[in-house]
Amino acid sequence: MAARAVTLHLPAPLFEKIERRAQDAHRSIEAELLEVVSTAVPAEEDLGVEVSALHFLDDAALWQAARNRLPLPESDRMEELHRKDRRAGLSEAEAQELADLERQYEKVLLVRSHAARLLTQRGHDICSLLSGE
Numbered sequence: 001m002a003a004r005a006v007t008l009h010l011p012a013p014l015f016e017k018i019e020r021r022a023q024d025a026h027r028s029i030e031a032e033l034l035e036v037v038s039t040a041v042p043a044e045e046d047l048g049v050e051v052s053a054l055h056f057l058d059d060a061a062l063w064q065a066a067r068n069r070l071p072l073p074e075s076d077r078m079e080e081l082h083r084k085d086r087r088a089g090l091s092e093a094e095a096q097e098l099a100d101l102e103r104q105y106e107k108v109l110l111v112r113s114h115a116a117r118l119l120t121q122r123g124h125d126i127c128s129l130l131s132g133e
Contacts, residue, residue: 068108
């Protein structure tokens with residue numbers, strides 16, 4: 001992917017906060033800003049369409065969507081990267097990988113929560129979802 005340069009003027013307090021985060025993560029300021037921007041910008045796929053499509057699912061499919069989890073290898077890798085980030089910081093590639101995994105996790109949570117809401121609206125007791133069953 002081609003990179004494009006941008007000049008950005010930040011207020012001093014915000015710059016200092018980014019600078020501290022970069023130092024804590026053992027990254028350059030540029031890498032930290034890239035992390036912040038990539039985390040803030042939604043993924044390219046349109047989640048609105050996926051969430052809207054939940055309305056058309058039958059109850060069994062909604063239960064399945066409400067119980068969906070991030071696959072274990074991705075979940076383990078995300079936790080590993082979080083631990084490494086706290087301990088020693090991440091490389092730019094690892095920071096990007098972590099941001100991608102976090103977006104996947106957020107997508108799963110969004111779909112699960114909407115599926116649970118629809119099940120509740122349809123009169124189902126979702127307590128089993130809350131207890132992790």
